[in-house]
Amino acid sequence: MPWAEALLTSKAAGQEVTEEGRALSYVDALREALTLALELDPKVFVLGQGVNDSPGMFGVTTDLHKKFGTDRVFDTPLSEEGLTGICAGAALNGTRPVYLHNRPDFLLLTFNQLVSHAAKFHYIDNGQSNVPMVVWSAIGRGWGSGSQHSQAIQGFLLGVPGLKIIMPSTPYDAKGLMLSAIADNNPVLIFEHRWAMKTKGVVPEGIYHVPLGKGIYRRRGEDLTIVGTSHTLSLAIEAIDELSKEGISADVIDLRTLKPLDEEIIFESLKKTGKVLVVDTGPEMAGVCAEIGCLVAEKGFHDLRGPVRRIGLPDSPVPAGYTLEQFYFPDKNRIAKVIREMVSGT
Amino acid sequence: MPWAEALLTSKAAGQEVTEEGRALSYVDALREALTLALELDPKVFVLGQGVNDSPGMFGVTTDLHKKFGTDRVFDTPLSEEGLTGICAGAALNGTRPVYLHNRPDFLLLTFNQLVSHAAKFHYIDNGQSNVPMVVWSAIGRGWGSGSQHSQAIQGFLLGVPGLKIIMPSTPYDAKGLMLSAIADNNPVLIFEHRWAMKTKGVVPEGIYHVPLGKGIYRRRGEDLTIVGTSHTLSLAIEAIDELSKEGISADVIDLRTLKPLDEEIIFESLKKTGKVLVVDTGPEMAGVCAEIGCLVAEKGFHDLRGPVRRIGLPDSPVPAGYTLEQFYFPDKNRIAKVIREMVSGT
Amino acid sequence: MIRYPYKDIEFSPAPRPKKKYDPDFLIGLYRSMLRIRMIQEAIESRYHEDQMKSPIHLVIGQEATSVGVCAALRNTDQVYSSHRTQGNYLAKGGSLKAMLSELYCRLNGCAGSRGGSMHLLDKSVGYAGSSAIVAGSVPVTTGAAFSAQLLKKDQVNVVFFGDAATEEGAVWESLNFAALKSLPVIYICENNFYSVCSSLEVRQPGVDIYKKAEAFGLNSCRIDGSQVLHVYEAAREAVERAQSGGGPTFIESVAYRWRGHGGAGDDSASGYRDPEEVKAWQEFCPIEGLYKELVKQKQLDEVRKNSMKEEIQEEIQEAFEHAINSPNPEEKDLSTHVYSD
Amino acid sequence: MIRYPYKDIEFSPAPRPKKKYDPDFLIGLYRSMLRIRMIQEAIESRYHEDQMKSPIHLVIGQEATSVGVCAALRNTDQVYSSHRTQGNYLAKGGSLKAMLSELYCRLNGCAGSRGGSMHLLDKSVGYAGSSAIVAGSVPVTTGAAFSAQLLKKDQVNVVFFGDAATEEGAVWESLNFAALKSLPVIYICENNFYSVCSSLEVRQPGVDIYKKAEAFGLNSCRIDGSQVLHVYEAAREAVERAQSGGGPTFIESVAYRWRGHGGAGDDSASGYRDPEEVKAWQEFCPIEGLYKELVKQKQLDEVRKNSMKEEIQEEIQEAFEHAINSPNPEEKDLSTHVYSD
Numbered sequence A, B: 001m002p003w004a005e006a007l008l009t010s011k012a013a014g015q016e017v018t019e020e021g022r023a024l025s026y027v028d029a030l031r032e033a034l035t036l037a038l039e040l041d042p043k044v045f046v047l048g049q050g051v052n053d054s055p056g057m058f059g060v061t062t063d064l065h066k067k068f069g070t071d072r073v074f075d076t077p078l079s080e081e082g083l084t085g086i087c088a089g090a091a092l093n094g095t096r097p098v099y100l101h102n103r104p105d106f107l108l109l110t111f112n113q114l115v116s117h118a119a120k121f122h123y124i125d126n127g128q129s130n131v132p133m134v135v136w137s138a139i140g141r142g143w144g145s146g147s148q149h150s151q152a153i154q155g156f157l158l159g160v161p162g163l164k165i166i167m168p169s170t171p172y173d174a175k176g177l178m179l180s181a182i183a184d185n186n187p188v189l190i191f192e193h194r195w196a197m198k199t200k201g202v203v204p205e206g207i208y209h210v211p212l213g214k215g216i217y218r219r220r221g222e223d224l225t226i227v228g229t230s231h232t233l234s235l236a237i238e239a240i241d242e243l244s245k246e247g248i249s250a251d252v253i254d255l256r257t258l259k260p261l262d263e264e265i266i267f268e269s270l271k272k273t274g275k276v277l278v279v280d281t282g283p284e285m286a287g288v289c290a291e292i293g294c295l296v297a298e299k300g301f302h303d304l305r306g307p308v309r310r311i312g313l314p315d316s317p318v319p320a321g322y323t324l325e326q327f328y329f330p331d332k333n334r335i336a337k338v339i340r341e342m343v344s345g346t
Numbered sequence C, D: 001m002i003r004y005p006y007k008d009i010e011f012s013p014a015p016r017p018k019k020k021y022d023p024d025f026l027i028g029l030y031r032s033m034l035r036i037r038m039i040q041e042a043i044e045s046r047y048h049e050d051q052m053k054s055p056i057h058l059v060i061g062q063e064a065t066s067v068g069v070c071a072a073l074r075n076t077d078q079v080y081s082s083h084r085t086q087g088n089y090l091a092k093g094g095s096l097k098a099m100l101s102e103l104y105c106r107l108n109g110c111a112g113s114r115g116g117s118m119h120l121l122d123k124s125v126g127y128a129g130s131s132a133i134v135a136g137s138v139p140v141t142t143g144a145a146f147s148a149q150l151l152k153k154d155q156v157n158v159v160f161f162g163d164a165a166t167e168e169g170a171v172w173e174s175l176n177f178a179a180l181k182s183l184p185v186i187y188i189c190e191n192n193f194y195s196v197c198s199s200l201e202v203r204q205p206g207v208d209i210y211k212k213a214e215a216f217g218l219n220s221c222r223i224d225g226s227q228v229l230h231v232y233e234a235a236r237e238a239v240e241r242a243q244s245g246g247g248p249t250f251i252e253s254v255a256y257r258w259r260g261h262g263g264a265g266d267d268s269a270s271g272y273r274d275p276e277e278v279k280a281w282q283e284f285c286p287i288e289g290l291y292k293e294l295v296k297q298k299q300l301d302e303v304r305k306n307s308m309k310e311e312i313q314e315e316i317q318e319a320f321e322h323a324i325n326s327p328n329p330e331e332k333d334l335s336t337h338v339y340s341d
Ligand SMILES: Cc1ncc(C[n+]2csc(CCOP(=O)(O)OP(=O)(O)O)c2C)c(N)n1
Pocket: B049, B078, B080, B102, B106, B109, C083, C084, C132, C133, C134, C135, C161, C162, C163, C164, C165, C166, C190, C192, C194, C195, C196, C257, C261
């Protein structure tokens, strides 16, 4: 995908690393997390299609098998459903699998093992077993990925009890959340975004954890609360930064974890701003946007001073072609437009 | 399940058939719909595990194979994912499959074919093909069904573009919606509820359609709007009928179709009552309740006079045991309690 | 019409015993099968009381598979199964009391009343769990085997499943992976010809299940599931293979389900199979068969059998009382263990 | 190291031709392969321009499978495929212009710019579609075959997929169903030893793919995918079988992928396969092979070949111009066809 890559790289280069410290690419941060986990705990193993390819999966796994051996870092048959069950069984029996997929679309093959098995065992075993496994995938977009290679399915899984769901947006979080996920004793899903993966940022060395279930403010402001994760939240940050020229400011909350959801931080900010915009990389309908929008109308109603708004994907499949895609996906301008409407109350 | 069956039958018997006409059991209504469809259109075929058993699947398919032959009504290997793709391919190539499952849990095996194939073909073929197929399943509850046999997964699929989703609650609707679903040129999912299937009601003879995407008022009232489908809506009706003694009344909207959603009827009622309670047989989180709750807070905000409330399932797996189940599932009393709170504004 | 006559089944050559059997071993096998049969019959006889609010899937007729396989396993070896749990669970040594408590939805059930009859477990004896989703345990057990291999645990992993499970793709994905990695896993396919009321005829095109596994690269055989010693020997070989790094084994064990798919009693009258077929297979009762053999060998007689039965009866009685008198869960028990710490 | 030497592959006995080949037929096969090769090379040479904003999966080296199979099919027979669409699409007669428009994301692309390179279709010639999900088309085609049988359509249904697709359970579910119902379907497994950069070694335990299909009850064979006539004969037999109610066929066609998994050029340098392996397989070029044969038979010569090439070059040129000058979709084109009326 030479064109898309170039576009993204240049964009990433434009972003400043603002805090002090060692700057790392998102992908390097992830690889560092895996390396540290494999070093720390012999029970951790990493698997997935192409993890041992010489570029590694998106560069995230490059050369790990050379360091840790192909018993612990290995390429797999396709068999996504079978291998998800295999991970669940391995986790039940004392190991910590980290199963990487190129795309969340492929997780649709695994819902039986993910939803009816991995997510349920701890509960139906009455706490006698647990399933410490990580399933990682990178949401696609662009270059003809189309309807079968760019689905963002976190919303389909948000209602599944027993799962945890993470969506990082910075290299710092990508590493810290990966480490927390591997350390967690439950099945944890990580949804990366291919475009977020092109960014750079400050990343501490060594092991550190970003806590699951805790959101963080990316901006502080007055006029509204913007809440969401991953690439779409980054677009929202670009939008609000531009709108500062117009005197508009917002609390921007990066949830980082979608499940369990940090309700507290949302309500804290809502109390102040009275308005909520939820953004997500997935469908607007019945997913992350819907859950948070409803939550606010349910438990935060008396603080609400205007309609909840959501920005995600429309209720149509993702088209493959470049031009159609530009119309399909929300961008910073569309987000800015909604913010202006919310502030002006139109 | 002798005990559960008995309980349900007695309950069904207690319900009056109020309108004039031929009373039919829910199951008979469904079988009539299938019979009429098979008679009408040689392109319709019916498949599923046990559809040719002598009791038929829940009685819905009894003896259909004798009348229409085992080419058109047949028992299948388990192979749920494969057969969903087979239905999609058959539908693409000129037939109308109706694929019946005992439980929605088994659909989790089929998400790849359902979501990435059946739901997408019409769009990615640029309208050159269509996929007229029906996938039917009956939500379980009770008698140890437990976490792997009583999942109500409609919410996981609500965000999938290209699908239609139906949840009937009366024999009249069950028949009329089944006929509409078979007649529709898109993949349509029908989620029945095992307990709703124990009821009786007036059912016209012959073919009639209940339109997809149109809700209906089951009660008219003043204090709030209750919106939902299927068994939980029936419980809500029981609750509001009892509350009439306390002078509380509600608009009760049976959506019948969850996707496409009848937004109009919801907003019409909300304008009058100012309060919305959403009920669903599935998880509260990120599903039907969340979607409708958010929708109301987004497009109906200025009519809202109190917090949106939702009643569905808590964020934990379904326990198998009888006692735990009683705590787990909402019942009419719990619904009544929420209604009282909404009306009194506490 | 007898659709599946015993005599038409082609079994693989029965594996040879490695050494002469110890009489206690043989009597143990007999007792274990008898016990499972009696427990199942007791459950069946009380089912109409509607106090076990749980589906039941009886294994009457198929006891030899559970018992023969588990006799070849150690406590530390792990067993998983499908919805038809009880024979496997009991043969592996699972607690009868905890099982009945689970069927009675009690707090002290083996899964605390969360799993129900289709999800038993008793980790203290290596009965690791089950899934009510057909074939669901097959990948899970394959994964358990993978982790045993990775952690160099001396542990053999066994999964029981029915003929219909082989219609699920994930089974073939699992077999491929197990063969690829030479995992210490044994697949026991209990072929009883039926899935609920659907015969193999309407589900599979008349090919041999174990030969499919063979084509996937597994050591495979079809054994007579009415003969506990055949089962035992096949399992023993498979266990040795697994322990010595020889990889997975697939055993198709053919035995007949005397009762209906679920619930109490036989349901053949509904027409999906000829009641004559059930009768014909009852001629090959695994328990009666072994009994006759042991009587012939003078290792067992009527008296010993009866005292055995009494003992078992007492155990069953006590276990039912235990279950019935155990406490129900309370509301606070609902929301524990959604997540693990 | 050459991991997969040509000489080590055991092919099934090559099916005999039914009658002497018509020279036009043979030249047609040659032309069809040459055309696909030239189109692929043209796409490849322009890919760096970044105007085809779409992944590409070239079939250079594997043309004989597409061409041989489609030569045995009629317009009314249906073909589906996987992500590696182009050879199948072109061999079945799909419009080159519509395909290039799709790669250029134009409104008049064969899927209106919604499908992209991994989802071509041209229903007017029986190229029914494809799926970017590996193995996704296998059940779909099986279902097309079921409906053809039910509606008594004289239609053979063919699906192309790679070796890695056989690692997906749904393939085995589909084969089971096809054999059970004797469906008019042909499964063409294009075994090129690799899935992206992963060789068969790390995905399957060294068993023969076609023998697994055989164990599932299908007529199966492994043919030399570098020899278009072998492919053709195997497909012709399979078509006859399908038309006469003889049920499904599984054909494993072995041929090498000369280019990388996706994109332009060979990527062997990255280390997952030896560049020598690519070279070794280029000795068995299906196009060169047939050319030499036809020259020997005096049915073709350099002059004819060159004029053929010129013709094709012109067609390609024109098609690119067509695509490049076609209109892009507009915003209003986004939301049509979400639902069918
Ligand atoms: C994936 C899935 N599909 C369908 C079912 C419904 N079901 C429960 S048990 C059963 C029969 C399975 O037959 P088999 O595997 O032969 O085991 P048996 O009951 O004969 O022991 C079926 C179809 C299920 N539980 N899971």
